[in-house]
Amino acid sequence: MVLPSLRQLAIFRTLMETQSVTETANRHNITQPAVSKMLAQLEEHFGLQLFHRSRGRLHPGPDADRLYVETQRLLTQLDAFNDSVTAMRSARQGRLSIAAIPTLAATALALTVARFLETRPNVRVDLLAMNSDTVVEQVLKHQVELGFVHQSVSEPSLNAQIVGHSEIVCVTRRDHRLAALEVVTPKDLRRERQVFLDAQAPPSHFVREAFQQFGIAPEIIIETNMSHAAKVIAQFGGGVALIDPWVTALEDGGDLATVAFRPRVPLRISCLSSIYRPRSRLADHFIADLKSSIATLEVTNAFIGSGDISQ
Template sequence: MRIAHDYVPLMDLKQLEVFLAVFSAGSITAAARLLDRSQPAVSRMIQDLENDVGFPLLHRYGPRITPTDRGVRFHADAERLVTGIGRLRDRAHAIASEAALPIEIVAIPAFAAGLVPLALSRMTDDTLPARIHLRSAPAEAGIQSILARAADLCIASLPVEQPGLTTHTLARAPCVAAVSLSDPLADKEVIAIGDLAERRLLTMANPFRLRGRIDRALIAQGVQAARVIDANSAFAALRLAALGKGVAIIDPVTAYGMSLPDAVIRPLDIAIPFLWGVFSAVSHPLSETSRAFLQKLVETTEALIPGLIEYDSRHVDLTDVMADSQSGEWRAVT
């Protein structure tokens, strides 16, 4: 008996690279310049790719193009594949030359822009690989990258409860306030949560992570901010504070890892915990290079973050850390 199978043609890597260039540049003409190809050649490769996948990737309006809904969804997978092929080449080259393997790090913005570069700067040349890939991503996307084996290490804020992860470090530290040098609160050694009454609050947008703890702390203290600017980056809140646009409540990693000369960082009179961890896939043991980076990251964090509490990840469950932080009991678990 003959079994019929749907035929799915193999996609050409060069076609995918052309599609990514068109998607990034916004036009066939601009992509052709980026790739040093003729415009007709780029158009033909896009058409061939559309024939292979079986659906249109782009809407064409004369010289203008916009991605289709399917094209947008296809782009994310195509980008991961092409990027992964490039990284595979890097790893193959390192293996062939007996060099240190590349490190694939994905981190939340607070770490990616601050403490991770500082930790890398403290590694010696003989421990640094020839290539390091550092990507900033929300915690949820970072964890998925680890589970998909698209990264070696992920530094993410809690909660993180997905199965299949190895936890290397768990830590927390109190959030801080940031104000401009000219703000009257800059003269205080400790900023009281009540000082935020009738002030503009600058903070994070995601209600399921740090923002939720900030809101609960304000409610518990009976404090109502007059106005709020929220952002998906703590650095944006820090920058607004430096410009005198309000009082920022931000995580300590951003505050001490990306300090601004026009911003003053002060502790709060109540503890609003910021929690994070470093994770890898259970099925993907860390290389010596990754372990060397992890050690420098821990040392850098310990040196810069006041009030740091580190948990022994060998004996403490993630859910216990979350429950400990929500109870308001500031105790180190070792």
């Protein structure tokens, strides 16, 4: 069965609402004979007499009334569909799924999600925190659209884009002797109780190598896979933490001091997406907003930067 065109149904709806061939023709920018022809085609198509004429005017019959209800429902749904497509094109509607290492999920990404949704009430975001390997796995399996990690990823099925960077810093209480230094080295940390990221964390490897360069064995009292946990331990005097600066970037510092650590241990923020799943407009807009958030923060935080480290 050949279905009537959407244009025919739209003209029929207008005819029902105006009950005037002249007004319908004007609204659709066509001639009156074209409206009459369309009506005849529609009646022939459905095998129904939709209108009858009386004193030069069209009057809808019972079948026309019933057809109008269904036509109105269909065209309203079509309008909603078009609105949804327009919203998706402008990244104002849809769902975005993100996986990230905990430090980034709780700071840069949480901040960006909040700002992102301020102007997008019809968008839903899933933000999941997990370790680096699981983030990569989730993107590869298309369980999430975007993944954010610190490590470099050589997986050929993934696109990796550097959206920002930071560096390992020394975090301690403001009343600690190290807080007065401009730079902290492994030598300065001798005989200090140290809080390290666990050995499985990629940045931790480089920190340990830095100690080896100085011929110093770190005095690790606590290992954790959460920079936030290390920060809290340092805050309450449990030790000196060598961590990602993002955990203090959104705070005023309070009784904590953040000091540069040398040799420098760079941390690149890699945005991962699958080469087999083209990024949505929503994802592209989110990445742009994330870069903007990082660029704003780098103005007041010397340990955070936009783009790659070499830039």
